[in-house]
Amino acid sequence: MEFLAYFGDVFTPINFGLLLLGTIGGLILGATPGLSPTMAVALLIPFTFKLEAAQGLILLGAAYTSTVAGGAVSAILLKIPGAPANIATTLDGHTMAQKGQGARALQLSFIASAIGGVFGVLLLIFLTPMLAKWALAFGPSHLFWLAILGVTVIGSLDSSSVVKGLLAGCIGLWLATIGFDDIMGAQRFIFHDSVAGGINVIPALIGLFAIPQVISMFAKGRQRLDAEVLSVQKHPIGEAFREVFRRSRALTIGTLTGSIVGLIPGVGGQIAGLVAYDQSKKLSPERDKFGTGHSEGVIAAESANNAMVGPSLVPLLTLSIPGSPTAAVLLGGLLIHGIFPGSDLFDNYPDVAWTFINSMLIGQIMMCIFGLYVAGLAAKVAQVPNAVMAAVVLGLAVFGSYSVQNSMGDVYVMMSLGTAMYFLERFGFSAAPLVLGLILGPIAEANFIQGSMIANATSGIGSYFFTGALNLTLIGIVVASVGYSIWMELRNRRYTTKDDAVAKEEALS
Amino acid sequence: MTDLPRSQHIIASGLVAAVGITVTYLSFTQEPAAAYLFPRIISTVFVVLALWTFGKAVMGRTKVGNGLTAHAMGRILPGLAVALIFVFWAAKAVGFYTASTVTFFILLSLYDPAPHTEIKTWIKRILTTAGFLVVMYGLFAMLLNVFTPREVFF
Numbered sequence: 001m002e003f004l005a006y007f008g009d010v011f012t013p014i015n016f017g018l019l020l021l022g023t024i025g026g027l028i029l030g031a032t033p034g035l036s037p038t039m040a041v042a043l044l045i046p047f048t049f050k051l052e053a054a055q056g057l058i059l060l061g062a063a064y065t066s067t068v069a070g071g072a073v074s075a076i077l078l079k080i081p082g083a084p085a086n087i088a089t090t091l092d093g094h095t096m097a098q099k100g101q102g103a104r105a106l107q108l109s110f111i112a113s114a115i116g117g118v119f120g121v122l123l124l125i126f127l128t129p130m131l132a133k134w135a136l137a138f139g140p141s142h143l144f145w146l147a148i149l150g151v152t153v154i155g156s157l158d159s160s161s162v163v164k165g166l167l168a169g170c171i172g173l174w175l176a177t178i179g180f181d182d183i184m185g186a187q188r189f190i191f192h193d194s195v196a197g198g199i200n201v202i203p204a205l206i207g208l209f210a211i212p213q214v215i216s217m218f219a220k221g222r223q224r225l226d227a228e229v230l231s232v233q234k235h236p237i238g239e240a241f242r243e244v245f246r247r248s249r250a251l252t253i254g255t256l257t258g259s260i261v262g263l264i265p266g267v268g269g270q271i272a273g274l275v276a277y278d279q280s281k282k283l284s285p286e287r288d289k290f291g292t293g294h295s296e297g298v299i300a301a302e303s304a305n306n307a308m309v310g311p312s313l314v315p316l317l318t319l320s321i322p323g324s325p326t327a328a329v330l331l332g333g334l335l336i337h338g339i340f341p342g343s344d345l346f347d348n349y350p351d352v353a354w355t356f357i358n359s360m361l362i363g364q365i366m367m368c369i370f371g372l373y374v375a376g377l378a379a380k381v382a383q384v385p386n387a388v389m390a391a392v393v394l395g396l397a398v399f400g401s402y403s404v405q406n407s408m409g410d411v412y413v414m415m416s417l418g419t420a421m422y423f424l425e426r427f428g429f430s431a432a433p434l435v436l437g438l439i440l441g442p443i444a445e446a447n448f449i450q451g452s453m454i455a456n457a458t459s460g461i462g463s464y465f466f467t468g469a470l471n472l473t474l475i476g477i478v479v480a481s482v483g484y485s486i487w488m489e490l491r492n493r494r495y496t497t498k499d500d501a502v503a504k505e506e507a508l509s
Numbered sequence: 510m511t512d513l514p515r516s517q518h519i520i521a522s523g524l525v526a527a528v529g530i531t532v533t534y535l536s537f538t539q540e541p542a543a544a545y546l547f548p549r550i551i552s553t554v555f556v557v558l559a560l561w562t563f564g565k566a567v568m569g570r571t572k573v574g575n576g577l578t579a580h581a582m583g584r585i586l587p588g589l590a591v592a593l594i595f596v597f598w599a600a601k602a603v604g605f606y607t608a609s610t611v612t613f614f615i616l617l618s619l620y621d622p623a624p625h626t627e628i629k630t631w632i633k634r635i636l637t638t639a640g641f642l643v644v645m646y647g648l649f650a651m652l653l654n655v656f657t658p659r660e661v662f663f
Contacts, residue, residue, distance in 0.1 A: 024662055050653060161573045163558055163565075167525065170555035186544035189535060218588035219581045222622045368626045387620035388637060391613040394592055395645055398600065398609065403655040408601055415596040419589070427521040428574030447546040452546075489572075 002346075003125050006354035010362050015058055019359050022062025023366045024374055029063070030070025030082045031378035032389065037067035038326045039209040044395070045202055045333050046400035053337035053349070057356040060333045062363045064326055068305050069113040069367050070378055076105045077379040088277035092290065092297030099293050106375050107240035107301040108295050114368035115244065116255045116303030120310030121361045123259055127311070128346070128357070131318040135343035138319075140451035141465045145474035147444035150321040152478045153264075155433035156208040156485035166482070168429045172437020173444065175199050175417075182442075183449055194409030199331050203401035204417055208431045209325070210397040212420020217390035234469075237372070240436040243295060250296035251303050253280045258307025263314060263325070276304030317341050317353065319393055319445065325432045330440050336404075369445070400509065414443055517576045518566035522559070529559035591615050605657035606646060614638045 009015060022044075029040040041060050048056030071082025076093035089109060096105035138146070151173065155165035178189045179198025190196050244251060257276040280300035281290040290297050313321040313330070320342040322328035334341055337352075345353050400412040421431050455464035465471060536545050547657040567569055577585075591612055599608035617637060623630040649655045 046653065047648075058562060108594065163562055163572065167555070167558040167562060170551055170558060171525075171528075173551045174548065174555060177551065183543040184541050186541055188539070188544060189532070214592070215585055215589060218585045218620065220620075221584040222620055231587065385621055385623075387617050387622075390588065391616040392641065394595075394616070395609050395641065396611060398596060399605070399645060399649045399655070399657070402605070402657060403653055406656060408658070411596055411600065416592070418555040419593070423521070423577075424525075426575060426577050427518065429572070448547055448550075 002129070002350065003354045003358055006351060007358050009054070009355040010058070010353065011357045012105055015055060015355065017361065017495065018059045019062050019363055020053055020365065020370075022059045023066045023363055024370055026063040027070035027073070027367065027371055027374045028378045028381050029072040030067030031375075032082060032381055032384065035067070035082070035389070035393070036209070036213070037064055037071075037085070037395075038329055039213055040064075040067045041326055041329045042202075042205045042209045042332075043396045043400055045206070045329065045336070046403045048333055049403065051472075053334070053339055053395060054172040054352045054355040056333055056337060057352065058359040060330055061356055061360045062366075064330070065117060065306070065309055065360055065363045066367045066371070069117070069302070069371060071109060071305075072109040072113070072298075072302055073106065073371075073375045073378045076109065077375070078383070085273050086274035087299070089298055089305075090300035091277065091301075092292070092294050093301075095291070095293035096295070096298065101235070101293065103235035104240060104243075104295070105298055106187065107235060107237055107372060108244060108298050110368045110371035111240055111244045112251060112254065112299040112303040113306040113371075114277050114364045115251060115309035116258055116305075117309055117364035117367070118361060119255045119359065120259050120262060120307040121311070121364060122311035124313055124317075124360075125265075125357055127314050128317050128369030131314060132343050134345055135318050138343065138470070140447040140454065141468070142328065142470050142474060144451055144465070145443055145471060146319055146321055146334075146449040147440040147447065149474055149478050149481075150315075150323075150440050151433060151437050151444075153481045154323075154436045155430075156482045161428050162210070162482060162489055164428045165430055165485075166435050168424070168431075169433035169437040171442045172434040172439075174437075175204070175434075176438050176441020182446065192412075194412045196409075199417075199438065200404055200410050200415055201439060202336060202404045203414040205329050205332050205435060206397050206401050207414035207416070207418035208421050208435055209329070209415070210393050211415065212422040212425055212431065213396050214390045214397070215422040217386040217393075217420070220386050223386060244299055247296050250280045250300040251281065253283065254300035254303030255307045258304035259311050261304070262308030262311030262323075272304040272308040273301040276300045306364070317345060318343065322439060325435055328435050330430075331439055511606040515566065515569045515571075518571040518574065519563070521574075521576075522563040522566040526556070526559040532556070539658040558612075587619050588616055591619070601658050606642060606650075609645060610638055610642045652654050 010019065026040065029035050030037065041064050044060055044063055048059055051059065068085055070085065071086035072089045072093065073082065075081040075086040076097050077089040079090055079094040081087045081090050093105045093109060096102065151169035152166060155167075155169035156162045174189075176199070177194050180186070181188055187196075254276040257279060258272045261272040261275060277290075277297055277300050280296055281287050282291070284296055286294065286296065312324045313326055315321045316327040316331055318341075320331070320340060322331045331341065339345070339349055339352060397414060397418070398411055401410045402408065404410050420432070421429075425431065451464060452461060455461040458464065466475070529552070532548070533556040536548040536552040539545055595608050599612070602608075603611075614634065616624070617634050621630070621634065623633070630658040649657070
């Protein structure tokens with residue numbers, strides 16, 4: 001119950017103000033089609049440089065939580081999901097809005113999001129310290145395999161093609177080796193002055209997540225957004241609360257599905273909503289009503305996509321392995337403040353870790369309260385033309401990348417990686433494993449070198465890296481995730497992936 | 510296999526394979542060897558996967574990736590060209606704020622669906638661009654105190 005000792009820190013004027021700003025800003029950004037939660041958090045990182053570590057994380061955490069929920073606004077009122085995580089919400093939410101029940105759908109969505117989100121953060125609170133203690137037993141070989149596991153699991157589960165996912169992970173691992181070698185001090189792969197000091201993670205993250213979105217908006221051309229914002233009639237909030245609890249089956253399925261999906265690295269919120277919607281439909285006696293404006297559909301989808309937020313941070317905070325692209329961006333936010341998450345995070349920086357986690361708990365409730373008031377404004381912002389969004393995001397990406405080290409080299413790296421990523425994505429490559437490779441590369445290499453030195457002095461590389469229960473378990477998970485994905489690909493019955501979700505989103509909009 | 514011509518997949522996977530081969534070659538030929546131990550392992554896996562992908566593309570067995578149609582490419586190119594000129598030349602040569610304001614206005618004019626023939630549209634675009642400049646200057650110059658290259662203008 002250590003977290004209770006730091007609860008008061010969330011309510012200092014600056015911290016609470018940042019939480020409020022992140023929540024309201026995140027709701028509006030989340031409602032904007034094309035601005036994914038990952039990209040929104042990446043673009044916000046430069047604004048945290050001047051803040052203390054806990055304050056910066058409060059802002060990023062609040063933005064993460066509320067962008068996921070904010071995507072429901074445009075899904076319900078415009079039939080355009082703010083992010084792939086909100087696709088399932090569109091199916092029933094928009095139909096409800098068409099029937100004049102927009103306010104009810106929004107209320108159900110935010111209440112279910114908050115309940116799912118609170119459950120997810122509670123899981124984070126209780127699981128993280130336990131796993132962190134367990135992680136103390138990890139040596140260099142285990143940390144090496146963990147880093148490889150982070151890349152391979154995301155590479156195989158997040159992409160539609162296992163080979164292309166793993167290949168993207170390899171590209172990320174290679175990019176991480178550019179610059180000075182830590183042991184010998186040798187310069188590696190320096191083909192331009194911009195990368196002489198290595199590739200800075202923050203501009204790379206901004207480029208990899210923001211620039212492909214900008215170019216995607218270019219690809220839509222001079223397209224007018226014809227979607228009509230449906231009007232919202234008043235609906236008693238008390239009734240919405242009662243309805244959410246009356247539909248406890250959908251709420252439970254959504255919350256549990258989201259939490260489990262969140263814990264699995266690489267799967268993330270993109271599919272949590274769809275899986276929960278599907279399961280809820282299968283187990284409901286009113287399954288025929290799904291798709292016709294049934295409240296269970298909205299409750300299951302929205303509770304799931306917010307329930308996954310907390311658990312998706314468990315691997316990051318305990319093992320320093322980001323389990324999702326957004327967690328990788330949050331890792332970037334930690335690193336710029338000199339904080340490296342892992343087993344000793346709660347011993348060295350308990351104030352930062354607990355204030356951040358507590359703020360996410362409070363943020364869920366604030367998101368529910370403000371979501372209902374901001375929905376109308378957010379829906380209007382969602383109608384901003386693509387041209388404006390593309391130009392604004394490009395401007396923020398360029399200024400944000402430059403501000404990291406006041407270096408044009410970072411801007412060149414950001415733009416080059418982002419442009420290359422757009423074209424790679426068109427051919428089935430995914431940004432998530434590449435980002436994970438880039439972030440986990442230094443961890444993998446440092447532990448590999450350290451492990452090799454220990455192995456050379458003791459038992460030899462083979463037995464050091466390939467024996468022991470923990471090593472074998474981690475290798476087993478790597479092999480199982482890759483094997484399972486290959487098997488599914490060969491059977492041509494691939495489960496829903498991020499790519500499918502994005503394709504569905506494109507089809508809807 | 511997607512509907513795309515096989516050649517698009519071959520070019521894309523061929524470029525990735527070329528990078529993989531270059532990285533592998535450099536990893537195994539550069540000194541000191543100890544500094545390249547990890548890159549050697551990575552690049553070996555990289556080149557194997559890249560060649561596998563290239564082989565699949567050559568045989569026409571690529572299953573994922575929507576590729577790019579000529580129509581989409583035609584819509585992307587003007588905006589991408591403006592963005593690349595802004596980043597790789599104008600931002601430093603002309604000054605960050607001037608270059609970003611001009612870029613914003615050009616992108617808005619290129620992709621805004623509003624008709625180009627109406628004066629009201631152009632006034633709206635100019636006002637939006639001015640708003641963008643004010644917000645960016647407020648955020649980065651005043652709030653974050655970022656000193657950007659100012660060169661010819663600012």
